[in-house]
Amino acid sequence: MTPALTIRAAVDDRDVRVSIEVPRGRVVALLGANGAGKSTVLGLAAGLVRPSSGTVLIGDREVAGGRWVPPHRRHISLLAQDPLLLPHLDVLANVAFGPRATGAGRERSQQIARRQLEEVGAGHLADRRPRELSGGQQQRVALARALAPRPQLVLLDEPLAALDVQAASELRQVLRTAVRSTGRTAVVVTHDLLDVLALADDVVVLDRGRVAEQGATTHLLTRPRTDFAARFAGVNLLLGTRLDEDAVRLDGGVVMHGLPDGPGRVGKANVVRIIPFAKWTTIGSAPRRPPRSARAQSRCTAPNPGAARATRSGCV
């Protein structure tokens, strides 16, 4: 099957040269340090950046390279860090903007908008003005607006970065439902491991304008090959399934106990965060190495030698 998005292109003045494919129905996280080229890649997909050479395809339609398709004819949506709702329109009209612009009638557009608002849990905000909403609510509406035109591809550019922890956590759930669970295709740029774990099927790591590493999320995070991925994944997070109030069974079978920091349902996927403490021991002949807890240590897989340096403070 043709990928939903294919980028094989170079942007010379930003020294970006990438080859990326986003399979249909998958969510790909785009990781990388500032200036690694994430925005350029999003721009190539959205039609905000023209490639100096190469080609960009959305589905099997070429949108840049041999021919140029402007952003408004690409059937893609962009959700940025700022909600950027139109202040002169109410919430419903904001969400109806896309369907309306792409030719749906007024009634039909409002129907679509209402349904989309319900889907992201913002149906009750339909008649409000953007300035009356909190940041989290605004971003929720912006998400509904991005999804309303039924885009072939959703581009998420650090969608949670501007929100406080609580709002980010709520919207992350909404995004997970709205994007991942419904089989939509999306590219998400983020700096937050939680976003990656919650949203992404696959990860692409960019480094200085090149693809440094790519693969399935769990695989890449557990077996990072680059400094960046290792450092990114090298925080103390473990995936598992909630057993009861204070226990999670990790994917490998080990059960971990701890304090839940939010409501979660038994049987659902969960993340265990392990906070390291400054206790140093020596294990065998290895140099000093900070373990986190005996149990976590017992499940340590040996990362490849390159990553060992980066994950000195722990392992997953």
Added chain:
Amino acid sequence: MRRPLRAVAAVLTVLILSSCASGAGQGGPGDDAPGEESAPGEDAPGPTAEGTGGRDPALSGDLTVFAAASLHGVFEDLAAQFSTARPQVQVRFSFAGSSDLVAQLDAGAPADVLATADESTMADALDAGSVQDEPVVFATNALTLITPQGNPAGITGPADLAGADLVVCAPQVPCGAATARWAANLDLTLHPVSEEGSVTDVLGKVTSGQAEAGLVYTSDVRAAGSAVEVIGLPGADDVVNRYPIAVTARTEQADLARAWVDFVLGPQGRAALTEAGFGTP
């Protein structure tokens, strides 16, 4: 903190003083002079040989003359002759519309001599007590009909004016009043496309080719040179404007002022005025 204050005050004072001084030396709003300034031929020296005028080297000082804008060229020439004969004398002018000048005098502007383009504005000055002595008419100016160079509308006389883009002075200003009197004398109804606030504006519309015909003073025609063609106007001699001149009431150098008035009325003045297209009484 005090010193900057004083500096600011000093600067303001200087600004106010200097602006007063320049206000006296230049025309106020409505100054007609620039239109004539660009006209060719105005710098031609007066025809009169030096020395025929009353030479009086004893006179000295700065003389300020307020004069109607149409006198610009001829008065500048006369001033040069006047000063040559009296090396100690500097003549300065303010050229503007006659009613502006009268209003400025009334408001206390410093001037020694007033020369207006019609008798009614001079009568206003006399009523206001701005001038002393009885004003004397030193020049006349008659209306004439002009067209742009090439006469695009083919105008040969007043009869052709009906279909042409004619520009005249508004009845509110002296040249417009004269125009209205002339038309009434000939029992003509004019249909101008524009009624300008000054004769210079009429001239400008004709020289630029915007208008196809215009009614101006003969003195303006000389200044416009070859940019216009003179058609002439029957009955124009009946509505001449008379230019009076008088010494102001506030002058502190009445002798010098009278010397200028006499000079303008004298043979050199008459010659220069005739040369510029004015009539002399």
Added chain:
Amino acid sequence: MSSRAGGLPGWAFLPAALGLLLIGLPAAGILLAVPWSQLPALLTSEASLAALGLSLRTSVTATALAVVLGVPLALILAWSRLPGARVIRTVVLLPLVLPPVVSGLALLTTFGRRGLLGEYLSVLGVDIAFSTTAVVLAQAFVAMPFLVLSVEGAARAAGRRHEVIAATLGAGPTTVLRRVTIPLLTPALGSGIALAFARCLGEFGATLTFAGSLQGVTRTLPLEIYLQRETDPQAAVALSLLLILLAAVLVLLTQRVRPGAGAR
């Protein structure tokens, strides 16, 4: 006086007060000179009403023209990377600083009967000499910079992030302009329109030089004032009062609008 942190030094109030007086006193002076008892008669004379009506008509038309031409110009200046943008901006803002007579001469040498375009226009049967069209042209010429300045500044400050999002939602450039850009720029557009309209009402020099002066056709309020001054200074003062009031209301409007300008 200067005790408040970050406050102005006390002496700064003196030049400020003098500055206010410099502008305020003449305004007060003309108010004192107004012949209040004759005001209604002076303002409702045939000539005054004709001038006022003409001024309002031409100013509305010229402002509309300035909006239609000026808004796209402002947006292009704000957003596109034209090579000569700085030169273009200088040209556009020129009427702002030109003496009115120079503006008039410039128009005359271009649109006049013997001007650059005038000759071609008259071949096409278009003759704007001494017409109301010439007045509108002169007013639009001097008013456009106010509009461009105001809209360009706001557009530049706002950036085009909303426009980018709207485009990805499927809106074509015209839809984006109509449904996103223009509504977002409404506050700036409003103050730009008010300033441009005020400038149109006050236009004098270019009209006098370029359009002529005929009651009901080209003699706008300022030209009427200029002419009345010759014979009836009181009527001139009365009309001036009208113009001052109109200008004050318009400037006040721009200030009411401004706080909302940061809506984005």
